[in-house]
Each structure stands twice: as C-alpha cells, then as structure tokens.
Amino acid sequence: MNKNQKAKSLEKAYEKHSWGFIGIAVIMVLIFNVYPIINSLVLSTMSGKGVVMHFNGLGNIRRLFDDTVFQTALKNTFTFFIIQVPIMIFLALIIAAFLNESTLKFRSWFRTAIFLPCVTSLVAYSVLFKSMFSFDGIINTTLLNLHIIQQPIPWLLDPFWAKVTIILAITWRWTGYNMIFYLAALQNIDSSIYEAARIDGASKSKQFMKITIPMLKPVILFTTIMSTIGTLQLFDEVVNLTGGGPSDSTLTLSQYIYNLSFKFTPNFGYAATISYVIVFIVAILAWLQFKVGGERNA
Amino acid sequence: MRKLSEALKYIFLIIISFISIFPFVWMIIGATNTSTDITKGKLLFGNQFVRNFKVLVETVDLPQILFNSAKIAVFTTLISLLIASLAGYGFELYKSKFKEKIYAFMLLTMMVPFAALMIPLFRLFANANMLDSHIAVIIPSVASIFIIFFFRQNTKSFPLELVQAARVDGLNEFQIFFYIYMPTMKSTYAAASIIVFMTAWNNFLWPLIILQSQSKKTITLVISSLSSAYFPDFGVIMVAIIIATLPTILIFFLMQKRFVEGMLGSIK
Amino acid sequence: MKKFLVGILVFMMLFSLVGCNDKNDSESTMDVNENGKITIWAWDPNFNIAIMEEAKARFEKEYPNVEIEIVDYAKADLEQKLHTNLASGTTNGLPDIVLIEDYNAQMYLQSYPGSFADLTGQIDHKDFVDYKTELMTLDGKVYGVPFDSGVAGFYYRTDILEAAGYSASDLADITWDDFIKIAQDVKDKTGTAMLAFDPNDGGLMRIMMQSAGAWYFDEEGNPNLANNPALEDAVRVYKEIAGSNFIKPTSGWGEWVGAFNSGDTASVITGVWITGSVKAEASQSGLWAVAPVPRLNVANSKNASNLGGSSWYVLNSSKEKGTAIEFLKTTYAKDVDFYQNILVDRGAVGSYIPSQSGSAYVAEDPFFNGQKVYADFSKWMSEIPAINYGTYTYEADAAIFGQMGEVYSGGNIKDALKKAEDQLKSQIQ
Numbered sequence: 001m002n003k004n005q006k007a008k009s010l011e012k013a014y015e016k017h018s019w020g021f022i023g024i025a026v027i028m029v030l031i032f033n034v035y036p037i038i039n040s041l042v043l044s045t046m047s048g049k050g051v052v053m054h055f056n057g058l059g060n061i062r063r064l065f066d067d068t069v070f071q072t073a074l075k076n077t078f079t080f081f082i083i084q085v086p087i088m089i090f091l092a093l094i095i096a097a098f099l100n101e102s103t104l105k106f107r108s109w110f111r112t113a114i115f116l117p118c119v120t121s122l123v124a125y126s127v128l129f130k131s132m133f134s135f136d137g138i139i140n141t142t143l144l145n146l147h148i149i150q151q152p153i154p155w156l157l158d159p160f161w162a163k164v165t166i167i168l169a170i171t172w173r174w175t176g177y178n179m180i181f182y183l184a185a186l187q188n189i190d191s192s193i194y195e196a197a198r199i200d201g202a203s204k205s206k207q208f209m210k211i212t213i214p215m216l217k218p219v220i221l222f223t224t225i226m227s228t229i230g231t232l233q234l235f236d237e238v239v240n241l242t243g244g245g246p247s248d249s250t251l252t253l254s255q256y257i258y259n260l261s262f263k264f265t266p267n268f269g270y271a272a273t274i275s276y277v278i279v280f281i282v283a284i285l286a287w288l289q290f291k292v293g294g295e296r297n298a
Numbered sequence: 299m300r301k302l303s304e305a306l307k308y309i310f311l312i313i314i315s316f317i318s319i320f321p322f323v324w325m326i327i328g329a330t331n332t333s334t335d336i337t338k339g340k341l342l343f344g345n346q347f348v349r350n351f352k353v354l355v356e357t358v359d360l361p362q363i364l365f366n367s368a369k370i371a372v373f374t375t376l377i378s379l380l381i382a383s384l385a386g387y388g389f390e391l392y393k394s395k396f397k398e399k400i401y402a403f404m405l406l407t408m409m410v411p412f413a414a415l416m417i418p419l420f421r422l423f424a425n426a427n428m429l430d431s432h433i434a435v436i437i438p439s440v441a442s443i444f445i446i447f448f449f450r451q452n453t454k455s456f457p458l459e460l461v462q463a464a465r466v467d468g469l470n471e472f473q474i475f476f477y478i479y480m481p482t483m484k485s486t487y488a489a490a491s492i493i494v495f496m497t498a499w500n501n502f503l504w505p506l507i508i509l510q511s512q513s514k515k516t517i518t519l520v521i522s523s524l525s526s527a528y529f530p531d532f533g534v535i536m537v538a539i540i541i542a543t544l545p546t547i548l549i550f551f552l553m554q555k556r557f558v559e560g561m562l563g564s565i566k
Numbered sequence: 567m568k569k570f571l572v573g574i575l576v577f578m579m580l581f582s583l584v585g586c587n588d589k590n591d592s593e594s595t596m597d598v599n600e601n602g603k604i605t606i607w608a609w610d611p612n613f614n615i616a617i618m619e620e621a622k623a624r625f626e627k628e629y630p631n632v633e634i635e636i637v638d639y640a641k642a643d644l645e646q647k648l649h650t651n652l653a654s655g656t657t658n659g660l661p662d663i664v665l666i667e668d669y670n671a672q673m674y675l676q677s678y679p680g681s682f683a684d685l686t687g688q689i690d691h692k693d694f695v696d697y698k699t700e701l702m703t704l705d706g707k708v709y710g711v712p713f714d715s716g717v718a719g720f721y722y723r724t725d726i727l728e729a730a731g732y733s734a735s736d737l738a739d740i741t742w743d744d745f746i747k748i749a750q751d752v753k754d755k756t757g758t759a760m761l762a763f764d765p766n767d768g769g770l771m772r773i774m775m776q777s778a779g780a781w782y783f784d785e786e787g788n789p790n791l792a793n794n795p796a797l798e799d800a801v802r803v804y805k806e807i808a809g810s811n812f813i814k815p816t817s818g819w820g821e822w823v824g825a826f827n828s829g830d831t832a833s834v835i836t837g838v839w840i841t842g843s844v845k846a847e848a849s850q851s852g853l854w855a856v857a858p859v860p861r862l863n864v865a866n867s868k869n870a871s872n873l874g875g876s877s878w879y880v881l882n883s884s885k886e887k888g889t890a891i892e893f894l895k896t897t898y899a900k901d902v903d904f905y906q907n908i909l910v911d912r913g914a915v916g917s918y919i920p921s922q923s924g925s926a927y928v929a930e931d932p933f934f935n936g937q938k939v940y941a942d943f944s945k946w947m948s949e950i951p952a953i954n955y956g957t958y959t960y961e962a963d964a965a966i967f968g969q970m971g972e973v974y975s976g977g978n979i980k981d982a983l984k985k986a987e988d989q990l991k992s993q994i995q
Contacts, residue, residue, distance in 0.1 A: 017470075018388050019388075020388075021384045021475070022388035024384065024441070025384065025441050028437075028441030029441050029443065032441065033415070034407065036415035036418035036419045039415075039418035049676060050649075050652065050674075051652065051653060051655065052679065063992075067993075068989055069968070069989065091314075095314060098307055098311060105308075109315075110311050110314075112550075112551075113318050114315055116547070118496070119496055120321075121521075121543070121546075122500065123500070123502055123522050124518075124543060125321065127525050128325055130820070134337060134818075134821045135817065136337075136339055136830075137337070139339075140339070141339040141341075157764070157766070157815050159971055180557075183561075184558055184559075184561040204303070235411075235413075246766040247766065247972075248964070248967075248968045254411055254413060259964070261413065261417075262642075262649050264958070264993070265677055266677055268417060271413070272414050276414075278409070278410075279409045279411075283409060286409075333820075334827050337820060337825075337828065417650055420650050420654045424651075424658055425656060427658065429659040506643050507646070507647060510661075512638065522639075523611070523640045523643065525820070526610070526642065526643075529613075529846055530819065532820060
C-alpha cells in the first residue's frame, strides 16, 4: 500500500464519521426547510380563496404581469435595495476604518455605541421609530427648534419622506452590524501596508480607496449578499412604520405576500408564487455580485 | 489641516454614536412620562416611571413572560451552537462533492422568505401535536443555516495540524471535536451565541403562530399586543421595551471582546 | 447516503399526508359540559379583553367548574394566527371562540367554509340590530353572536367650538361641506385644528359611504368604485380635508388618539368605541359633546353611520361547542345587566336591542356635560343603513388609497376611481 492509497483509505474511514457531524443538521434542514419549500412550491401552482383552492398551473405567473400592485411593490423593493444597501455599506466601511486606527481615543465606546442598535428587537425599534418620527414627534420638534426646517416634515405621510424614513430606520438598525464584520476583517490587514503607503505619501482617503476596500473585497461581498437577502425580504419595518403607505409608496414584496395571505381574502397560492419571485431575484443578484466581486470565495 | 481632519473625524463619530444611542435615550425618557407627553415629543424626564411599571406588572405576568423568553433563548442558543458547530466543522473537514452540493443547496434555501414556509411548517407541528409548546418554538430555528455557515467560515482558520496530531494520539473524531476544536474556538462560540441569543430573544413571527396560551407568551408578543390597543399607553410600552432590550444589551456587554474576535474568523 | 436522504424525504411526505387526514372534530359536541375548558381569542386588553373578563366572571357564577381562558393578541397578530390555523387544515391549535371584525366576517366565512359553527336557532338574532346580523349571514345561515356596535359620532370640544361661535344646534344634522366651513372658521378664529387626519386611512371614507347606504361593492358583491356617487363625493371631501389647514396630520393610531387627548384638535369623528379613549383624558371632563355625523351631498345620505365593530364566532372544531355557545348565549345574548356594566366601565355600546332600555343607556354623562350620549347613540344606531360589506373590504381600501396620492396632488377623481376599480377587479379575479 503506498502512501497515497493509505491516506485515501484513512480519509474514507473519517468520511464515515462525517455524517455524525452533519447528519442532525441535514435532517433538520430537510424537515424544517426543504419540506415546507416543496410544499409551498406545490401551493404556487394553485389559486383561490382560503382553503377553497383549485389548480392554476402557470396562471399565477401570468397574473404577475397584469398585477400593478405587484409591480409597484417590486419597484419599491428595488428602490430600497439600490439606495439603502450602498449607503449602509459605505457608511459601515468608513466607520470601521476610523475605528481601526489604534490612535483613536474612546474606540471601544464608539464601537459599542454604534453596534448597540442591533440588539433591539424589530418590534421594539418599530415602536420607538414610529413615536420619534410622528408629525410632532421628537425629530420634527428638534429640527424645528434648531431652525433646520421651517415646517414639520410629514415623515410617514408623504410618499417621498416615508421612503426616506424607512431607509433611515434600516440604516440605523444594520450599519453597526456590518461595521463589526469590517472591523474584524481590518484587524487582519498588516499595519505595515498602511505604513508603507503613508511613507509613499498616499493620503488617508487614497489609502481607504486603494488598500482598505480592495483588501476587504470578500467581506464586502459577503455583507452585500446578506444585505441583499435582507432588503429583498424587507417586511417588519415597513409594516410597523408605514404599513406600506402612503399610496403603496413603501409597499414591499414581502408585505404584499403578507397582505395576500393575512390581510386580504387569502390567496396562499399566489402569495407563494411571489415568494419564489423573491428567491429568483436574490439568486440572480447574488450571482451577479459574485461575478462583479471576483471569484474569491467569501 | 491635519488637526482639522482629526477633529472632523471625531465629530463624525460622535454624531453617528449619538444617532445610534438616541432612540435608547428616548426609550428611557419615555418610560418616565405619560402617553400624551410621549406623543408630543417631550424630551425631559418625568415622574411616571413607577406608575408605568405598576400598570405593566398588573396587565401581564412579567416574571412568567420573561422566564418564557429566557428559556426559549437559552435553549435555542445551546442546541443551535452544538448542532451548527458540528455541521460547520463537518462540512469543512470532510469535504466531498456530494456534501458540497448539499451545502450549496442549504445556502439557497436561506433565500426563501419565511412567510412562504409558515403554513406548511405550522401544519407539521400541528400534526405532531406540538402546538403551544416552547419546544416547537425552539426546534425549527436550531439548525440555522446562517450559523452553520458562520461556523464553517471560522473553521477555515482552525489549524488542521491539530486534528492530525490528535489522530496520531489516538483520539477519535468526536473527541477531537469536543476536546480540541471547542476549546480553541471559544471566540467563535461567543460571537455565534450572541447572534443566536439575540435572534431567539427577539423572534416574533414564529412564536406568535405556535404559542396559544397566555402563560406561554414571550416578551415580544406582549409588546406587540400592548401597542395595538384601542388606547395604547406608550409609557407602559416603553417600560416593556426597556425590559425586553436589557438582556440583549447585557449579553453583548459581557461578551463584547470575544464577540469581535469571533467575528474575525467568519470572514476569512 | 443519497438513498438515506431520499428515504427521509419520502417518510416526511407520508407523514404529512397521514397528518392531513387526521381530523379530530368527531368529538365535538353540542352538549354543555360543566367541567369543560374553553379558549377565547380577542384583541385589545382595555376593551374586548376586559369585557370578556366581565362576561367570564358572570358565567362562572353559574358554571363554576367551566374553565375559560381569554388570550390577548394584537388584532393583526390574531388574524394571522387564525388564517394560519384555518389554512393548515388542522384544528388542534384553534380556540373555541374568536373575535372577528365585521368587515372581515364574510371573508372568513367564505374562505374557510365549514370552519365556523352555524348558530341559526341557537341564538335569537332578532334581538340584535339588523345590520349586525346581516353581515354574518351566509346562504341563509347566521354564524356569529353580534357584539359591539361601531355607531359613529361627531365628538367635539364645546369650549373650542363656542369660542368660535358655534353651539350644539349649529352642529346637528350638517353636511360634510358644512363641516368643512365650520372647521375652517374654528381654525381661523381659535387657531386650533379641527381634526386629526390620516390621509391614508379609510375610516372616515367608510363612515361617509355607509351613511349613504353605499359601499365599495354593489348588492351582488361586484366592485362598484367607478360609478358610485357616494364614494365619489367621499373622495372629494377627503381631498378638501387633506388639502386644508384645519387638520393635524397624523399617521397611525397612537398619534391620532394623542392628538385629541392632548387638546391639539377640537373634534373626532369615529365609532363609539372611541369613548373610552376620549374619556381617558380626565382633565377634559365636561368639555366634550357628541353630535350626529355629517352626511354626504348625495340623495338618501343620513346623519348616521358606522365604523368597525366586531362579533364573536364559535369554531366548528371546538370540542366544547355546546359550552361555548351556552357561554355566549347567557352573556352576550341575554344579560342586560352585563351590557349596562360594560357601557359604564368601558364605553362599549352593544348591538343587543333589549339592553338599550337599561338605566345606563339613559343616564346623563358628566364627562359630556350632562348629555345623554348613549341614548343618542342608540337612536343613531337604529338609523344606520344596513349594507353588505362583501368579502373584499380591505382590497378595495388598498386599491383606493393606492390612487389617493394622485387625487391629493390634483388628479381627476373619476379617473382615479376608474383605475382603482380596474386594480381591484384584477385583485379579486
């Protein structure tokens, strides 16, 4: 038996054990993820009222093309995605870069403060934001007192400002979370690289663009994909802050799914179809992000 | 010029920190005020805290509800950490083409919105006669794919030489995992436990669907029902929110240092 | 290993199929079990829950060994749980009695046929106001026990209105156009906003429509948005109110209640269930009065209408169906004294007709400066035009408010309603 073969048979012996490690997880995923997924795929070919359902084939998919509410929800979801994700990621990167400097005072204070929003539950922070952004809530009162605005801003009542409020809320909740990932990654970058760049006369912003961002590419890719999934499934904030209004201007795909199942006369089949639209879009976006972000596995 | 940019940096960080913390300050101030003052945006401490707290305690069985939340969060964290770390380790150490396919497929299932899975999942538990039990709240979330992914990424930095040395020493594969891998990966476990605990503690939709009796409810469910009354008392709600937020803040403070270290491994 | 996985999958499928046939409603009985346990789902601890607690206390005096558990959820949460349970085809997670909002009654009855107990003959529905019984009737069978009425009133602050020169007689039996004129005058003279107004909430619109006996749907249940004079007038009024300076814009419930509690607005037009919230601000005692709601500028619009209200339903799967029905029968469909109590304690106006001659209904209320508000509400309640809400109230609401943005910024009302109708038709195909 030569060395290679021996290694192979050893691997085989270990391989046997491998199912002891992943077995439980795989079985649980099968039961609690795969089985419901298959179930809802079947459901997506049906249509009807509550439990009074009939087979509809591809009818639900055809319906998407005439459904103006669906199209509005799709457009809104993309607006949130295209505006919010880049803002949040860029903000998180800058903060992480600042906090990574060893000369910075009160580092751990800043870090803790900025991470803190992540510990709140969605239910809790929705209640908080709703009361803060009300018409004569604390935000408007403060801005008026500081003479930044002359008229109270209708945060939750105007289609434009409602979108802004949602974006502010998600950014508040998730920037710190992403920042921690970047901060952790930055600690892996050898400080001598920055040292060398400084001696070569590269400015701080140049260092950020030429060293920090390229070095963090895999993490950025990872957080972008996670944020994409999160934004495409955006639900809690919208339901609790604006309820999708005014005039459907903040209605997201996930909320439309919810409405179709639990608010309107339930059509679970059509709701399931829209869920798979989300899966389809996320898969394409993730694939695109991998293409753009380079092949290196995150 | 240098001084100026330094100052700007601090100003920027102070503003961001302030924005991050402000809602918490607002929550604490709100807990001491009347409902009317809160909707008016009063930014001064009031003297209603004791009254608000009393009303809350009278409306709900607070100790029971906190115990329910804690029980669910602690057990979810313990079981999930074990299952997910076993799986993350297993997927990374014993690679095979088939397993990679399973793994990729698992990642794909993360993209399906929960709303689409809720009804079949509910039916599963109803048929197993497990409704209205805390176990039914815990089980579906313990095989969290994100946490499996998290452990696998971290395992990439676990030195394989340790495994080989242990095999030579005659340890079997599970002994290696429990005696060598687990102690080495303390930070990873700490980071994962914060994430899982927060998710479980704050979880809303699934406990809502599964739990039926008043005595089994969690704190998030209580906040939701308080805030939807015909006449919501925001002072009381603010107290409830503080109580709901404190444990997660505490856990984060306690494990903060390990947390950042643990996140380090996930991004290699 | 692949075989093993496939095996598990097959097993799971079988498991779920077996589960589907596992219906255990055979045990349900119409007898009263004096040692039974019934579970009730409702929302709002200050109103429905508290009232149910009162009913429970009364029932337990007669049946001390019946255990009643009342579970409190947020309204949206309760609806979601109910849908999930009913849609899953399993029954062991369902309560015995559930509270359902009147607008949704037909939606549940039609979407989950056979899930709710037929109470025809069990409860004497003649004792309840007509429009409540009608909305829970499907194919000649009556499915619920009517609970609270949403009879609408025009609550106003007498001090502020008087300061602008208006007395009670100026506010009775007016049209919405009169209301707008008065509101503008009040704002100009006193500086106080007349109304807290959420431009994206359909509550007022439903009040306006029902006052004219109209709805989003015609008698046959077909969408009726594009050629509906009452709706068109309601949208016009909405547009004028939204564009005025006499409103205080609010978003969501808490802010809206806060507006009149804090004295920022001079009036509220909504269902009678708001009384508790109005009275919650004790410092305003004696300063309030209630007038009939304004009417629309269309023929046969009355100064009486309704907003919301809900009713109790017994689940067909209930193991203690008999006990559950007995419970509702002896309290909500019989106990006049109970109705006096919940009126005094919670401001709940029931739709049980015999209760309305009780002492509490004719009492003067010091908070409303001695006005016999509940006698007035009872009178208006009998004038509310009965209409068929149909199955799709919230779809219609969403379709209209999807277009209101256009209307507010100057768009043509007819065009907007036409668009909303097209959207609604494609939604409910």
